[in-house]
Amino acid sequence: MLNPNDVKTVLEAALLAAQEPLALADLKRLFEEEIGADTLRRLLDELREGWQGRGVELVNLASGWRFQTRPEFQQYLERLSHDKPPRYSRAVMETLAIIAYRQPVTRGDIENIRGVTVSTNVIKSLEARGWIDTVGFRDVPGRPALYATTKNFLDDLGLRSLQELPPLEQISSTLDLAPQISSSEQSTAAAEDAAPVSAAD
Amino acid sequence: MLNPNDVKTVLEAALLAAQEPLALADLKRLFEEEIGADTLRRLLDELREGWQGRGVELVNLASGWRFQTRPEFQQYLERLSHDKPPRYSRAVMETLAIIAYRQPVTRGDIENIRGVTVSTNVIKSLEARGWIDTVGFRDVPGRPALYATTKNFLDDLGLRSLQELPPLEQISSTLDLAPQISSSEQSTAAAEDAAPVSAAD
Amino acid sequence: MIETAAANDAPQDEVAGASGVLPPLARAAESRVATVRGEAMLEMPLDLYIPPDALEVFFDTFEGPLDLLLYLIRKANIDILDIPMARLTEQYLEYVELMRRRNLELAAEYLLMAALLMEIKSRMLLPRPRTVLDDEDDPRAELVRRLVEYENMKLAAHKLDALPVLGRDFLTLEVWIEQAAVQRLPQVRTEDLIAAWQSLLMHARMTQHHKVTREELSVREFMSAILRRLHGGQFANFTSLFEVGKGVAVVVVSFLALLELVRESLIEVTQSEPYAPIYVKLAHAQSE
Numbered sequence: 039m040l041n042p043n044d045v046k047t048v049l050e051a052a053l054l055a056a057q058e059p060l061a062l063a064d065l066k067r068l069f070e071e072e073i074g075a076d077t078l079r080r081l082l083d084e085l086r087e088g089w090q091g092r093g094v095e096l097v098n099l100a101s102g103w104r105f106q107t108r109p110e111f112q113q114y115l116e117r118l119s120h121d122k123p124p125r126y127s128r129a130v131m132e133t134l135a136i137i138a139y140r141q142p143v144t145r146g147d148i149e150n151i152r153g154v155t156v157s158t159n160v161i162k163s164l165e166a167r168g169w170i171d172t173v174g175f176r177d178v179p180g181r182p183a184l185y186a187t188t189k190n191f192l193d194d195l196g197l198r199s200l201q202e203l204p205p206l207e208q209i210s211s212t213l214d215l216a217p218q219i220s221s222s223e224q225s226t227a228a229a230e231d232a233a234p235v236s237a238a239d
Numbered sequence: 240m241l242n243p244n245d246v247k248t249v250l251e252a253a254l255l256a257a258q259e260p261l262a263l264a265d266l267k268r269l270f271e272e273e274i275g276a277d278t279l280r281r282l283l284d285e286l287r288e289g290w291q292g293r294g295v296e297l298v299n300l301a302s303g304w305r306f307q308t309r310p311e312f313q314q315y316l317e318r319l320s321h322d323k324p325p326r327y328s329r330a331v332m333e334t335l336a337i338i339a340y341r342q343p344v345t346r347g348d349i350e351n352i353r354g355v356t357v358s359t360n361v362i363k364s365l366e367a368r369g370w371i372d373t374v375g376f377r378d379v380p381g382r383p384a385l386y387a388t389t390k391n392f393l394d395d396l397g398l399r400s401l402q403e404l405p406p407l408e409q410i411s412s413t414l415d416l417a418p419q420i421s422s423s424e425q426s427t428a429a430a431e432d433a434a435p436v437s438a439a440d
Numbered sequence: 441m442i443e444t445a446a447a448n449d450a451p452q453d454e455v456a457g458a459s460g461v462l463p464p465l466a467r468a469a470e471s472r473v474a475t476v477r478g479e480a481m482l483e484m485p486l487d488l489y490i491p492p493d494a495l496e497v498f499f500d501t502f503e504g505p506l507d508l509l510l511y512l513i514r515k516a517n518i519d520i521l522d523i524p525m526a527r528l529t530e531q532y533l534e535y536v537e538l539m540r541r542r543n544l545e546l547a548a549e550y551l552l553m554a555a556l557l558m559e560i561k562s563r564m565l566l567p568r569p570r571t572v573l574d575d576e577d578d579p580r581a582e583l584v585r586r587l588v589e590y591e592n593m594k595l596a597a598h599k600l601d602a603l604p605v606l607g608r609d610f611l612t613l614e615v616w617i618e619q620a621a622v623q624r625l626p627q628v629r630t631e632d633l634i635a636a637w638q639s640l641l642m643h644a645r646m647t648q649h650h651k652v653t654r655e656e657l658s659v660r661e662f663m664s665a666i667l668r669r670l671h672g673g674q675f676a677n678f679t680s681l682f683e684v685g686k687g688v689a690v691v692v693v694s695f696l697a698l699l700e701l702v703r704e705s706l707i708e709v710t711q712s713e714p715y716a717p718i719y720v721k722l723a724h725a726q727s728e
Binding site: 054055056057094104105106107112115125126128131132134135136138139140141142151152167173174175176177178184186187194195197199200201202203204205206 | 611612613614615616617625626628629630632633634635636637639640657658660661663664667668670671704705706722723
Binding site: 255256258295305306307308309310312313316323324326327329330332333335336337339340341351352353354355356394395396397398404405407408 | 503504505506507547549553586589590591592593594595596597598599600601602603604605606607608609610611612613614615616617
């Protein structure tokens with residue numbers, strides 16, 4: 039005959055090894071002798087109490103009892119997960135870099151620099167992350183939105199201001215916004231920029 | 240900062256929830272702060288001792304540390320599972336033993352030792368179990384595959400290394416002819432070993 | 441393995457009977473070394489009697505000729521290192537003949553072994569110099585080596601099978617990992633931004649290299665900040681856009697940002713008359 043402690047040891051081993059929550063009916067099947075539902079419940083409660091303060095807890099769900107890790111330990115366990123942390127695509131990262139360093143910019147500006155179309159999803163994923171938002175609209179046909187990085191972006195990167203971003207070599211391209219600028223001085227600058235562009239090709 | 244007990248709690252949660260054995264390097268990754276390998280090993284040993292007398296034990300295997308149920312509790316736990324894994328046939332077990340103790344070996348080597356043809360299914364079932372794999376090809380006509388046991392094999396048998404395999408019986412040692420026989424056996428084995436073996440492809 | 445081992449033991453009990461060191465079969469066989477195989481089978485020794493139904497099962501328990509030979513050797517308590525070849529060959533042939541007679545499909549390996557045994561036996565009959573005890577010279581040496589190796593592996597298989605095996609004798613744990621409700625998002629560091637920028641440099645059609653300075657970044661930052669302030673389309677007092685309390689540098693950068701915004705036609709700066717308050721609004725705010 040099993041004493042209550044033996045029963046608890048078996049229950050614990052079975053619950054730790056089970057792939058699914060185990061209902062009382064399942065747990066009863068562990069033992070040859072008949073163990074009442076009340077007794078089982080009491081032993082399970084004791085078992086649960088015995089696991090207080092550990093990284094794993096015994097919980098009673100709709101479908102039965104199961105051991106699970108406590109949410110507070112998620113931060114540790116996440117560091118273990120073998121699958122690589124998710125990464126943004128090159129398109130997203132380049133778009134983010136352009137917005138961060140050249141803000142405020144329109145989608146057209148970004149496309150000019152990258153030389154390819156920027157998909158709506160790229161912008162949306164950065165907006166959904168709360169890292170960019172629309173700060174205005176450029177006064178040109180279509181009135182494209184002007185994007186800038188947010189405070190949230192700075193927070194998430196651990197920066198106090200954009201000035202803490204590392205200075206970079208600049209891409210000197212059509213992003214100099216020449217077409218939109220009416221002053222003759224600026225058009226000259228744009229023309230200067232434009233010439234070497236074709237030369238570089 | 241985490242105190243040793245906190246570290247143990249995190250280690251325990253991670254090991255209880257891990258799907259695979261966790262190597263020290265994996266366990267180190269759990270913590271932001273640097274924890275020395277010696278400290279980790281000591282804490283793991285303490286953790287292991289703390290689990291004495293339970294239905295579950297912490298073991299140190301070829302690929303790392305893992306919690307597993309104690310074999311004595313299998314009689315209870317198997318009442319919960321519907322499909323018991325089938326035992327392997329003698330042909331499979333003898334083939335496995337030859338690969339484990341004489342690796343790397345070709346199918347021809349196995350057939351020489353067993354004195355019968357080894358069916359492809361036998362090899363396949365061991366491969367499917369993840370217990371053996373091809374580690375190279377012998378540089379003889381037909382370039383037969385050389386089989387060896389895997390880490391997974393050691394893990395599944397609760398071993399840390401091949402050295403923990405049960406020692407072979409010294410069948411001839413008690414008899415008169417022993418020295419000669421064993422020496423001739425050795426030289427034959429050495430000759431076989433000396434046969435050019437191409438590196439794993 | 442335990443089951444098959446048990447099955448292998450069963451015929452041993454049945455067959456070995458009450459025989460001593462040498463089972464009657466072996467003795468009988470020894471006395472008829474030169475007899476024809478067929479005749480030997482005419483007098484099947486009692487201890488070899490196996491119920492016909494069990495015969496197939498009996499032979500099935502052997503993994504091959506080496507296994508059968510080992511069985512014969514162990515059953516008769518023969519010293520494996522000094523095998524009486526004549527006796528062993530005779531017994532082996534009797535079993536093989538028995539299998540053949542029972543119409544059991546006989547693997548070629550059994551016949552090959554029969555030929556080998558007979559060859560060894562005949563070589564044993566050749567005169568050998570007594571002084572040479574080198575086992576290299578012993579026609580049995582290779583067979584013995586093989587038998588010893590096979591028996592080793594057979595025992596090893598038993599031992600392996602006796603080890604607890606995952607899934608059969610113990611289980612791994614499956615503690616549920618309580619997933620955090622939040623989706624795991626990509627982490628981006630400033631280095632990643634630099635990398636993205638460098639990738640842009642590689643691919644963008646650049647004309648010249650110059651630096652994005654901290655000053656320029658701060659201007660860009662203020663540009664965004666001013667646009668945010670003006671969000672909604674209302675006019676803002678020009679002076680309200682300057683946070684004088686934050687120092688001259690901030691004022692200067694704010695002013696540069698305003699100029700840049702004007703340059704890029706992103707804001708409109710209006711003044712009704714000289715010295716009147718200057719107002720700033722988004723260049724195109726009406727649709728806001």
